[in-house]
Amino acid sequence: MLTIGNYVKAKTLEEAYELNQARNSRVMGGMMWMRLGNAKVKTVIDLSGLGLDKIEESDNVIKIGAMCTLRQIEESEALRNLYGDGFAEAVRHIVGVQFRNQATVGGSIYGRFGFSDVLTAFLALDTFVELYDGGTIHLSEFVKRKPDKDILLSIIVRKSKRKFRYESIRQTKTDFPVIACAVVTGIVHGQETWFFSVGARPMKAELVDKAWEIPRDASEEMIAEYARKAASEFTYGTNMRGSAQYRRHLAEVLIRREISSILAEER
Numbered sequence: 001m002l003t004i005g006n007y008v009k010a011k012t013l014e015e016a017y018e019l020n021q022a023r024n025s026r027v028m029g030g031m032m033w034m035r036l037g038n039a040k041v042k043t044v045i046d047l048s049g050l051g052l053d054k055i056e057e058s059d060n061v062i063k064i065g066a067m068c069t070l071r072q073i074e075e076s077e078a079l080r081n082l083y084g085d086g087f088a089e090a091v092r093h094i095v096g097v098q099f100r101n102q103a104t105v106g107g108s109i110y111g112r113f114g115f116s117d118v119l120t121a122f123l124a125l126d127t128f129v130e131l132y133d134g135g136t137i138h139l140s141e142f143v144k145r146k147p148d149k150d151i152l153l154s155i156i157v158r159k160s161k162r163k164f165r166y167e168s169i170r171q172t173k174t175d176f177p178v179i180a181c182a183v184v185t186g187i188v189h190g191q192e193t194w195f196f197s198v199g200a201r202p203m204k205a206e207l208v209d210k211a212w213e214i215p216r217d218a219s220e221e222m223i224a225e226y227a228r229k230a231a232s233e234f235t236y237g238t239n240m241r242g243s244a245q246y247r248r249h250l251a252e253v254l255i256r257r258e259i260s261s262i263l264a265e266e267r
């Protein structure tokens with residue numbers, strides 16, 4: 001059971017950060033995950049009054065406040081215009097609309113959960129996290145860090161012309177994914193580059209990039225070979241939802257479908 005001593009709605013980021021330095025203080029996002037845990041929290045710090053609930057687009061970036069909900073991601077025109085249905089697909093299987101109206105992007109990314117669709121999707125793009133104390137760092141670096149007492153302020157996606165696809169497999173609707181895969185392609189420093197982010201392996205999402213120029217008229221066999229190579233770059237584990245071997249097979253299938261879908265759009 002979760003027990004909470006004090007609730008504080010922070011008036012400034014500085015106040016939130018200072019309060020969070022106490023050993024048994026916790027920042028709250030939507031509380032959807034935290035409320036299921038077993039902990040005695042002395043002070044829970046609510047960030048909802050600090051204006052972190054907006055998705056802002058500028059010429060170079062899309063900035064998503066940590067308190068934005070997963071539903072805001074699903075419905076964001078800015079993300080849809082740049083990346084098609086990819087983000088909506090990444091979050092739409094997470095429990096239900098009411099749940100997604102509460103669970104936050106900040107809680108999802110800060111948690112670095114091994115099952116996270118949200119992390120898998122953002123990792124595939126040129127994404128940064130803005131921290132109160134730790135500055136702005138690349139998401140791929142943040143993922144590797146251990147949770148600390150910093151506060152996640154926003155997720156920043158650097159805009160670039162990239163194609164984005166997302167797919168996951170679940171044993172039953174609304175369950176955690178058995179595997180989650182995002183494939184992104186774009187030109188990086190003049191070179192066609194493919195990014196593969198695979199999560200729920202069942203470990204935290206990881207990112208692999210390949211300087212591959214896949215011919216737009218590649219045969220199904222060629223695409224399957226690229227997918228096999230990409231999927232073999234990751235390690236897979238076994239849990240109650242599936243074996244390592246099954247996950248690897250699923251990753252290969254999803255990556256193949258996603259590459260095919262991107263190539264078909266460009267033909």
Ligand SMILES: Cc1cc2nc3c(=O)[nH]c(=O)nc-3n(C[C@H](O)[C@H](O)[C@H](O)COP(=O)(O)OP(=O)(O)OC[C@H]3O[C@@H](n4cnc5c(N)ncnc54)[C@H](O)[C@@H]3O)c2cc1C
Pocket residue numbers: 026027028029030031032033034035036047066067070093094095102103104105106107108109110111115116117118119150151152153174175176177
């Ligand atoms: C039943 C269930 C099913 C789920 N299924 C899926 C799924 O299929 N796919 C998926 O991707 N996710 C899934 N999730 C996870 C969910 O999407 C959210 O990631 C999760 O609920 C955390 O978001 P939250 O806003 O509720 O965070 P909270 O529960 O409030 O916080 C989570 C952690 O993050 C910390 N935190 C929150 N915000 C910040 C911040 N701004 N700065 C620093 N620390 C912060 C908190 O202190 C806490 O430690 C599921 C969750 C549940 C409960």
